[in-house]
Ligand SMILES: CSCCC(=O)C(=O)O
């Protein structure tokens with residue numbers, strides 16, 4: 001199901017966990033069945049407790065939730081799928097968006113070569129010259145993205161999360177307390193994973209991102 005929802009729907013659906021049931025999202029072409037509500041995404045503004053383990057949730061007190069409409073305005077789109085590799089909606093998204101390449105990465109101390117180095121690299125604030133597309137098959141983790149005021153938003157990605165970060169957005173990734181994430185990586189054509197660490201203000205992908213999504217909300 002597509003989790004991007006309109007601001008109006010977000011207002012109607014009310015508190016997290018009380019979303020409208022049984023609605024049909026007709027906006028997304030063939031991927032239409034399902035429920036688009038605020039309970040589909042769990043995202044929040046991060047605290048600034050730099051001394052606390054990055055794998056902790058880093059919620060503020062009180063929690064400042066971020067809805068799917070806010071993420072969408074940053075160019076971040078996501079779906080909640082089954083978590084199976086042969087998910088029919090996944091195949092439809094791949095077809096619709098031209099994701100010809102796929103592989104699977106398992107982020108855990110036992111499976112990922114140069115684990116410590118990669119974990120550190122994933123958590124350095126960076127951007128890419130293409131979308132970053134991940135589909136969580138097992139385990140979980142957090143993607144953090146910068147909002148328009150340069151605040152960190154933490155997006156919880158449990159199994160089944162399909163998330164697309166747009167080209168040029170500043171972001172980072174961390175495992176959570178489970179210390180394990182198995183994810184499908186998707187790409188259009190030959191993949192380029194190179195992280196371009198901040199600052200990248202004159203990089204054409206950053207300029208393009210700001211032109212498309214940069215205007216203050
Ligand atoms: C959930 S996938 C692991 C992180 C990753 O591949 C990345 O940040 O590029």
Ligand SMILES: [Fe+2]
Nearest residue numbers: 128132171195
């Ligand atoms: Fe990245």
